[in-house]
Amino acid sequence: MFEHYKNRMAHKGSNLSEMLRAQSNMVIEQTWDRDPNYRRVYVVKVGSGLPKITAKHELIDVKFNVDSYQKVGSDEPAYHLQFRHGAEKLNADIGVGSYVYMEDEDGEWKWWLLTAIDERPQFRQYIILECNWTLKWVFNNQIHSCLAVQRYQSSYSSGLDFGSRITSVDDATSIWVPTNKSTQTIGYNQKFLISDVGRIPPLCYEVSKISDTSPVGLTKFSLSQTLYNDKTDNVELMIADYSTSEILPEYPKNEPESPNTFDISYNGINPTIKVGGSAKVFTANLPDDNHFNVKWNISDGANMHEGTYNNYTQVFGDYTIVVKDQTMSIKVTNNYNLIGTILNIFAECDDGSTGAIQVEVIG
Amino acid sequence: MIRDINQIDDDIVRKKRIIGEMLYSDPDIIEVLDNKDIDSTCPEDAMYVNIYPFIRVPDVQDVARSYITYMLDDVGPGRTNSTMKSQYLQVVIFVHKDLVKTNYGAERHDLLGYLIRDNLNWSNVLGLQLSLISSREGYTDANYCTRTLQFEMTTPNSVKPFNTNPYERKSIVNRKDNIVQREPVGGDNNG
Numbered sequence A: 001m002f003e004h005y006k007n008r009m010a011h012k013g014s015n016l017s018e019m020l021r022a023q024s025n026m027v028i029e030q031t032w033d034r035d036p037n038y039r040r041v042y043v044v045k046v047g048s049g050l051p052k053i054t055a056k057h058e059l060i061d062v063k064f065n066v067d068s069y070q071k072v073g074s075d076e077p078a079y080h081l082q083f084r085h086g087a088e089k090l091n092a093d094i095g096v097g098s099y100v101y102m103e104d105e106d107g108e109w110k111w112w113l114l115t116a117i118d119e120r121p122q123f124r125q126y127i128i129l130e131c132n133w134t135l136k137w138v139f140n141n142q143i144h145s146c147l148a149v150q151r152y153q154s155s156y157s158s159g160l161d162f163g164s165r166i167t168s169v170d171d172a173t174s175i176w177v178p179t180n181k182s183t184q185t186i187g188y189n190q191k192f193l194i195s196d197v198g199r200i201p202p203l204c205y206e207v208s209k210i211s212d213t214s215p216v217g218l219t220k221f222s223l224s225q226t227l228y229n230d231k232t233d234n235v236e237l238m239i240a241d242y243s244t245s246e247i248l249p250e251y252p253k254n255e256p257e258s259p260n261t262f263d264i265s266y267n268g269i270n271p272t273i274k275v276g277g278s279a280k281v282f283t284a285n286l287p288d289d290n291h292f293n294v295k296w297n298i299s300d301g302a303n304m305h306e307g308t309y310n311n312y313t314q315v316f317g318d319y320t321i322v323v324k325d326q327t328m329s330i331k332v333t334n335n336y337n338l339i340g341t342i343l344n345i346f347a348e349c350d351d352g353s354t355g356a357i358q359v360e361v362i363g
Numbered sequence B: 001m002i003r004d005i006n007q008i009d010d011d012i013v014r015k016k017r018i019i020g021e022m023l024y025s026d027p028d029i030i031e032v033l034d035n036k037d038i039d040s041t042c043p044e045d046a047m048y049v050n051i052y053p054f055i056r057v058p059d060v061q062d063v064a065r066s067y068i069t070y071m072l073d074d075v076g077p078g079r080t081n082s083t084m085k086s087q088y089l090q091v092v093i094f095v096h097k098d099l100v101k102t103n104y105g106a107e108r109h110d111l112l113g114y115l116i117r118d119n120l121n122w123s124n125v126l127g128l129q130l131s132l133i134s135s136r137e138g139y140t141d142a143n144y145c146t147r148t149l150q151f152e153m154t155t156p157n158s159v160k161p162f163n164t165n166p167y168e169r170k171s172i173v174n175r176k177d178n179i180v181q182r183e184p185v186g187g188d189n190n191g
Helices: A002-012 A016-030 B011-024 B026-035 B109-119 B166-173
Strands: A038-044 A060-066 A079-085 A100-102 A109-118 A124-128 A131-141 A142-152 A174-176 A192-195 A204-213 A216-226 A265-267 A272-274 A280-285 A294-299 A304-306 A312-316 A319-324 A328-334 A342-349 A354-362 B066-077 B082-098 B133-141 B144-156
Touching: A002 A016, A038 A280, A060 A100, A060 A312, A079 A109, A100 A280, A100 A354, A109 A142, A109 A174, A109 A216, A131 A174, A131 A192, A265 A354, A272 A294, A280 A354, A294 A319, A294 A328, A328 A342, B011 B026, B011 B066, B011 B082, B011 B109, B026 B066, B026 B109, B082 B109, B109 B133
Parallel strands: A272 A354
Antiparallel strands: A038 A060, A038 A100, A060 A079, A079 A124, A100 A109, A109 A124, A131 A142, A142 A174, A174 A216, A192 A204, A204 A216, A265 A280, A280 A328, A294 A304, A294 A342, A312 A319, A319 A328, A342 A354, B066 B082, B082 B144, B133 B144
């Protein structure tokens, strides 16, 4: 009987502090939905791109608490989000850098970002900020986008260091995004258009400082203003450095590649060929190691070169084409009129699979 | 463009093209620039990445790099012979302090300076002989050290067999107000 009593007491805690916390947990659990702060939200961790609610996401109980109130001249206010005790262990998506999809009092669903953990003696809170900008940029000719939070950065008082001089920054803008594959492509000097609708030219910023470890899971970019370039920046899409190449960037393809297609790789950094430069070598990366013959067709928009399955060397206008096994090289003569030409290269394997790539002629 | 871009009648543009091709075609220069992204089979990728045909002071970066930048100046006709002019080619090498030390027993900016001098000094590749007149070491800020090579050459000062602008010369004979109808420069040089 005494042992049973001891076990019951031990379950409630080994000291008064543990008992009080256990009781408080019990009380808050019992009264969880008797509170105007009670909400049911989705939490989404994003690997790349914009967050989406899918069938695997479930509604999670939270309390939406005030951290600070809106003040004129300061940042958007932060709020606290409290999950039910133990919810983090059940849902791996909960953590700094995850998005929260929450309904406001008018029934409108909005995206928020978990930006920090406020560890307390009890009732851990997450600090959340409302996402107020969709950041778009181009990397490797692909358009990336991410829901972001804009902040003023009063702490960025050291300014920009130019070695011999330091410029101080007035109301430097900072932008916070979750750390993921997509946002890790943003480097120094990456340009963004961040401006209200209708402003011509739009306001243009570039990254001057990156911080991704305080806290881990969130990347904070400091931005300094830079010049709008109407030749390369796209104001309709609000994407900076959009048309730096004749081959316009694309949104990432979500559909899985067909088994009947293969990639074409090339030597060098970019899919470009310099006039009068060395030969660019393209390789058909066939899906298996069996040796197949590849036929290469090349079009420059006006003329079409139709290849054969044999190895050959042929001059096609200003281009010298050498086909050998699964590789094809193109050398462009020293004709500066060709700059800007886009070559569409199609490779066809004798098993029926195909590959394609666009290549720009540069000066 | 209505002009033939392959036959640009401007020695600065032509010479800058040649200098760029000369620099990236030297495998030792590509090796010493030490950018792992530049494939030796595609050295022209170094243009506008490590080699710039204008003076470009390195900006805020995430990767320390070495750069060769160059500019070409006309500095007026000769004092005694106005049909000749002096041209200065200035090559500025920027190397980040973390990359200065090499495995070749020479500092990277000095080594690049040597390779460029080896290619260009006393070379006739630009038509008339280049001669090195200065090679100065320097720095831009706490991060980059530089070497500036200056070459001089004496070259013809737009020597033409006529004393007017070719379009105006044409228009005296056959006046056309529309520039599109003008015949391009070159071809008929009989004055």
